[in-house]
Amino acid sequence: MRLSTYNFLTSKAIKGVKVGFPLKLTIAKQDVVESEFNPTFIERLLPRLDWSGIRLAAEVAGLNDDIPAELPANVAENEELLKKLHHLLLEIDVLEGQLECPETGRVFPITDGIPNMLLNEDEV
Amino acid sequence: MTKDYSSRKLERKQRRCEAIIHTDVGIESSEKPTCFLAILNAGLSTGLTEESVLSNAIQYAPVQQVIMLPNKSYCFLKCDNVNNAERIYNHMHGRAGLEQRGGVVYLSYFKSLPICKEENIWTKPLPEGLVLLPDFLTESEENMLLKAINIEDVEQSDLKHRRVKHFGYQFIYGENNVDPTKPLNEKIPNECDILWPLLKTEMTKLGLPTWDWDVPDQLTVNIYEPGQGIPPHVDTHSAFLDPIFSLSLFGDVVMDFRRGSDRQPLKLLRRSMLVMSGASRYDWTHGITPRTLDVVPSETGLTVMPRQKRISLTFRRLRRGPCDCTFPTLCDSRINAQSNLCPVITDVIAAQLEEKNVHSVYDCIAPHFSETRHTPWPRVAEFLRSFQTGSVLLDIGCGNGKYLQCNNNALTIGCDRSSGLINACLERAKIISETSTNLPNAFRCDCLHVPVRSQAVDGCISIAVIHHLATAERRLAAIREMARLLRPGGRALIYVWAKDQRANDNKKSAYLLQNKALNKNKTTVEQQRQCAAAEVQQQQTEQFEPLIPGAPQLPVHTNRTDFMQQDVLVPWKLKGASVANKDANNSAPSSTYLRYYHVFESGELEAMLAQVPDVELVQSYYDQGNHCVIFERRQK
Numbered sequence: 119m120r121l122s123t124y125n126f127l128t129s130k131a132i133k134g135v136k137v138g139f140p141l142k143l144t145i146a147k148q149d150v151v152e153s154e155f156n157p158t159f160i161e162r163l164l165p166r167l168d169w170s171g172i173r174l175a176a177e178v179a180g181l182n183d184d185i186p187a188e189l190p191a192n193v194a195e196n197e198e199l200l201k202k203l204h205h206l207l208l209e210i211d212v213l214e215g216q217l218e219c220p221e222t223g224r225v226f227p228i229t230d231g232i233p234n235m236l237l238n239e240d241e242v
Numbered sequence: 243m244t245k246d247y248s249s250r251k252l253e254r255k256q257r258r259c260e261a262i263i264h265t266d267v268g269i270e271s272s273e274k275p276t277c278f279l280a281i282l283n284a285g286l287s288t289g290l291t292e293e294s295v296l297s298n299a300i301q302y303a304p305v306q307q308v309i310m311l312p313n314k315s316y317c318f319l320k321c322d323n324v325n326n327a328e329r330i331y332n333h334m335h336g337r338a339g340l341e342q343r344g345g346v347v348y349l350s351y352f353k354s355l356p357i358c359k360e361e362n363i364w365t366k367p368l369p370e371g372l373v374l375l376p377d378f379l380t381e382s383e384e385n386m387l388l389k390a391i392n393i394e395d396v397e398q399s400d401l402k403h404r405r406v407k408h409f410g411y412q413f414i415y416g417e418n419n420v421d422p423t424k425p426l427n428e429k430i431p432n433e434c435d436i437l438w439p440l441l442k443t444e445m446t447k448l449g450l451p452t453w454d455w456d457v458p459d460q461l462t463v464n465i466y467e468p469g470q471g472i473p474p475h476v477d478t479h480s481a482f483l484d485p486i487f488s489l490s491l492f493g494d495v496v497m498d499f500r501r502g503s504d505r506q507p508l509k510l511l512r513r514s515m516l517v518m519s520g521a522s523r524y525d526w527t528h529g530i531t532p533r534t535l536d537v538v539p540s541e542t543g544l545t546v547m548p549r550q551k552r553i554s555l556t557f558r559r560l561r562r563g564p565c566d567c568t569f570p571t572l573c574d575s576r577i578n579a580q581s582n583l584c585p586v587i588t589d590v591i592a593a594q595l596e597e598k599n600v601h602s603v604y605d606c607i608a609p610h611f612s613e614t615r616h617t618p619w620p621r622v623a624e625f626l627r628s629f630q631t632g633s634v635l636l637d638i639g640c641g642n643g644k645y646l647q648c649n650n651n652a653l654t655i656g657c658d659r660s661s662g663l664i665n666a667c668l669e670r671a672k673i674i675s676e677t678s679t680n681l682p683n684a685f686r687c688d689c690l691h692v693p694v695r696s697q698a699v700d701g702c703i704s705i706a707v708i709h710h711l712a713t714a715e716r717r718l719a720a721i722r723e724m725a726r727l728l729r730p731g732g733r734a735l736i737y738v739w740a741k742d743q744r745a746n747d748n749k750k751s752a753y754l755l756q757n758k759a760l761n762k763n764k765t766t767v768e769q770q771r772q773c774a775a776a777e778v779q780q781q782q783t784e785q786f787e788p789l790i791p792g793a794p795q796l797p798v799h800t801n802r803t804d805f806m807q808q809d810v811l812v813p814w815k816l817k818g819a820s821v822a823n824k825d826a827n828n829s830a831p832s833s834t835y836l837r838y839y840h841v842f843e844s845g846e847l848e849a850m851l852a853q854v855p856d857v858e859l860v861q862s863y864y865d866q867g868n869h870c871v872i873f874e875r876r877q878k
């Protein structure tokens with residue numbers, strides 16, 4: 119699971135859960151997969167992402183210092199930040215770990231890079 | 243020398259195209275001029291439209307017929323004599339200017355045209371219940387009505403969409419319905435009162451029945467600028483009574499009526515009145531293709547008619563209560579009643595059925611299934627590529643992920659219920675990109691509960707997934723879930739298997755064409771059915787015991803034949819038994835698996851979509867044996 123995907127996942131489908139975002143992420147094993155940097159792509163992607171989710175991902179991945187607390191207004195001109203975001207969001211691949219619902223504590227395991235978000239019938 | 247070389251090269255190219263056409267549709271080219279011309283390298287798949295071919299060709303000679311085949315890069319013209327065909331050939335062959343991109347087109351003569359159902363769409367009788375009364379109003383009456391509806395105050399929202407104004411009751415597009423408890427202050431203008439006695443007289447003169455209610459109480463005015471259209475739709479059954487009246491003012495247009503694979507265009511001239519009743523009101527959709535030229539018949543064959551601004555007045559009478567029509571396919575009352583009252587299969591049983599006859603089957607056949615699914619369907623890929631850089635796309639039920647790499651400028655995420663297939667996704671990706679820079683993003687979930695934030699994605703697709711859900715409610719819920727995920731303005735594409743595997747000019751879909759035994763005349767469909775039924779019955783008793791209590795007994799479909807009913811089990815044969823044994827924790831040595839399918843009637847997907855709030859149907863079409871819709875989440 120790339121951390122860009124993580125930014126979209128929620129546990130809101132669970133009965134009673136109000137927001138279910140961001141999920142608590144734990145990384146047990148990760149890979150870094152180099153990929154081509156496309157500043158336009160990252161810049162256009164940003165408005166679709168949730169900044170608190172990006173911050174949390176950076177924290178768990180140990181890249182806290184790379185990502186500012188708030189999205190700077192002039193990010194398009196800040197190639198250095200775009201590069202860091204590119205690395206965080208597209209190059210880190212979580213292979214083993216888990217996601218946890220912030221409200222119910224329900225755990226979704228990540229195995230071989232695939233989060234299992236399937237819920238049981240009695241949970242929805 | 244060089245000229246010779248290039249003309250030889252061109253000739254080879256022409257022969258190649260002719261050979262392709264021969265294989266595709268079975269007709270032969272002709273060295274001698276004939277009445278039948280093919281444009282070899284331009285067609286629907288290259289973006290050519292019927293109206294642009296026609297407007298080009300009729301500059302040189304009259305044309306009787308244009309045939310454009312779906313997904314093909316060629317098309318055909320028919321003239322009434324060889325001279326005319328030659329004239330067109332001489333002016334168009336080897337010249338540029340037909341396509342917007344300015345490429346050169348090449349033509350050849352053919353001995354015949356492909357067999358095509360639409361041969362005489364202009365001379366077919368109108369859909370049942372449809373009556374067109376030309377010159378219904380005089381010019382001064384037209385002017386009086388235009389003044390009365392006073393459209394000056396209707397603001398221009400954007401150029402893409404027609405403008406609308408309502409009288410009597412508001413038509414709520416989000417719900418495709420009216421709220422009968424909230425009448426508008428502005429009633430239908432009194433000036434319209436002249437229409438009803440006039441209409442009754444005209445209809446009686448023609449010996450046609452009129453209607454048994456008073457006068458319309460709802461009026462929608464649509465203002466179309468040239469180029470604007472309206473997607474095919476049926477006026478919500480439960481919202482309005484029968485018939486519906488549509489008055490065309492100010493300009494002419496061609497309206498398309500569709501039912502299943504039938505299409506019928508109808509030229510609506512200024513000041514004509516159209517009465518839609520019976521089948522034409524309930525069972526056919528009507529729509530206007532967005533374009534600036536319409537193809538219409540002329541004295542010498544076909545011609546094009548430029549669009550002008552057109553104002554249509556649609557008069558309707560509110561229905562209070564459910565619809566009682568006899569046309570179930572597009573009837574919202576019928577669909578709702580089915581999903582509410584039909585106790586045959588509950589949600590719990592549906593889930594069990596899907597678990598047994600969908601999910602565990604896909605897990606067992608995953609490796610084999612994945613091997614057989616490599617090439618993306620062109621129109622799905624085209625949809626994915628239509629999104630801008632930085633878009634977020636979600637493939638729900640992505641299987642082995644064959645659509646995850648179509649648009650490299652977007653963030654594409656896949657999800658599926660089957661862990662076997664998601665793993666196949668990764669395997670596949672590793673094979674394609676050795677550098678593995680583009681590993682797919684995928685997670686496991688059910689399409690009824692997609693764990694993704696609301697209004698977060700620009701596009702989503704569901705290709706061959708929703709037909710695996712066992713009740714109408716669940717299928718509708720899956721579409722609602724897609725709508726929930728879309729940002730305002732975001733678009734979604736759905737493919738589901740069609741019950742009718744022959745729509746589109748009665749050409750068999752690839753699915754039916756692959757019936758090899760039948761193609762070689764070795765056997766009949768009946769024999770195949772009997773054989774398969776016997777074989778499967780035996781396995782069913784072994785493999786699927788115990789049956790799910792309360793689940794309906796479903797018929798087993800014979801592969802590569804027409805579907806006999808909508809809810810069926812479709813066999814999947816695993817060749818090497820070794821694969822089956824490896825994964826099946828089932829002791830039966832069987833290697834045929836039965837997948838549950840609900841195959842869709844034509845129009846069924848559109849009728850479901852009409853019940854989803856906040857979305858609008860953009861396009862619906864038939865592709866490769868599937869019914870397909872593109873819909874958009876409304877802005878706001």
Ligand SMILES: C[S@@+](CC[C@H](N)C(=O)[O-])C[C@H]1O[C@@H](n2cnc3c(N)ncnc32)[C@H](O)[C@@H]1O
Binds near residue numbers: 601639640643658687
């Ligand atoms: C015919 S395959 C199509 C796969 C892929 N979309 C394609 O076009 O190649 C159907 C897929 O739907 C998935 N599926 C079936 N029911 C599902 C459900 N309830 N939720 C999510 N996926 C489901 C299956 O696991 C399978 O991958």
Ligand SMILES: [Zn+2]
Binds near residue numbers: 479565569574
């Ligand atoms: Zn009805």
